[in-house]
Amino acid sequence: MSKATLTISSKNYSSWSLRGWLLCRMAGLEFDEKPVDPDDPANRQELLLLAPSVRVPRLSHDGVDVWDTLAIAGYLNEIFPDAGLYPDDIKARAHCRAVSGEIHSGFYNLRSALPMNLKARHASFKIFSGARPDVARVKEIWADCLSTYGGPFLFGRPTIADAMWAPVCTRFRTYAVELEDPLQAYCETIFDWAPMREWTEAALAEPDAVVELEVEF
Template sequence: MEELTLYIGNKNYSSWSFRPWIALTAAGVPFREHLIPFDFPAGNPLFRDISPTGRVPVLHHGSLRIWESLAIIEYAAELFPDVALWPARREDRAVARSISAEMLSGFRALRGACPMNIRREKRRIPLPDGVMEDVERISAIWKECCENSGGPYLFGSFSAADAMFAPVVNRFDVYDLTQDAKVLAYMEAVKSHPAWIRWCEGALEETWIVPEDEA
């Protein structure tokens, strides 16, 4: 099989890069990482050479290009059916895909007000309308899934659904968005995963700063 190459942006900031990276890494899918830093808001002109959207992440497999985080995860799941990127039970896979798609298309208030920032010192900020509604919905998803599965992750073992919410764990943490014990327990499980730790170590080594760094 030809090598997979995952092109990503800055580990400190690139939430959409984080999602497929942690999914593939946690599952043990072999791939080569290629990081191209961006300079907000201009991005990086090199993205146009590797991605039809001019954005990252994008996965190269031979001449094939797959863009968008969830599509990359789905492609890897088809290539490596034995690594269990999605839950084993059909019913669980359906729910996992539903909440992953909800993450893909929703929670714009939270994403806009609280960008992912691994290096950010934990502190609260004034929150615009809609953010706490997003927090409440996400918290309900996490608690319901963990209660149904027994935890520590959404469907027992770490899966693509956890990967899709991984940047939100950072947002909840560094912007101090919750005091719910069950939500905090799930967040701690994600932050303790070896793949999360590897990504954060890389983010902490970066020196690039974009304007949102002081948000």
Template sequence: MTPMAEASVTTSLTISSKNYSSWALRGWLLCKMAGLDFEERIMPSDDPSTRAELLLLSPSFLVPCLDHDGVTVWDTLAIAEYLNEIRPEAGLLPADRAARAHCRAISGEMHSGFSNLRSALPMNLKAHYPGFKIWAGAQGDIDRITTVWRDCLARYAGPYLFGTLTMADAMYAPVCTRFRTYDVKLDAPCAAYSERILSLPAMREWIMAAQAEPEEIEELDVEF
């Protein structure tokens, strides 16, 4: 696509709460990593599908939703694959075939798994719980995630999971915010990786916007 043609493409990303929605963060971060120029559209907190997503009641998330050049894509992994097709130069998937398969595998694992972590440590960027008590089910998920991180960082020599930023980093980015919110203790390589992700300019932008977000969803403003 030529620069002139690309400039004429209408692109928007529909998302929900920046404070609470890990899926919205993943889709938004993928678009930023791809260098896509897009308009943000925020679903109101009283929309039933938004509330279902944020309260972990929805079996199928319809946000984030990317509209690009007449194509509508929802589901975070589908968005990642679509962005890789239209912006291959962004490197959202590794160039090496084996690494590419590995990247897809751990991204898919995050997409479909870790339900104990999601329910016990919901995303909440405004909150901080020092000394938070983590129960065994969630700890198992944490252990698996840190094993994935250590393996990737050692295998591909960092500083990100596959050397450079890929879709896998976007998929695991909300976990980094959860680890900070709930004071999860990490070993040195995982702690350094988590801080590296949280220090990305796009992540800092998202976190600042989340902290400025009004408190509108009473069910999620709970004590842990």
């Protein structure tokens, strides 16, 4: 197999880039990172959802171009079936797909109210009322998974679900969202996860000249 290329945006701000990058690391895919400049007008249109299609992250591999994090996960699962991106049990796999799809397609108020910013840390933060049901739903999903599968990851071991929910862990830390002990322990597991540490280190070293995006993506 030829070496792949993963097109990503800011490591500090781009939750979707983080998800795609984690999936590639989990699959064991060798890839080069191709960062895009968020200040370039064309790229900025994509990142702010003003373009007809959003293609960051984008994985290029063996003549295949695939974007959208769930599509990337599906492709990686096909070419690396032994990587364990999904749980082994059919019921757990269905559950994993459901909670991964839910964060992929929903939680707009949470995204808007608590944009990803790994460099920021608030001692306290008032979440506007429209986002509170989203926060409550996140807690419900995590608590259900952790109690059902025993932790420390959502389905026991790392799966696509953890890649999809990892940016939410960072948001909760950035904006001082209070969590019950098992949920806080889950976030600490994510923060201590080797690929997450690698990403975070690079995000913190990212030049401050990167302009914060006005809309979470």
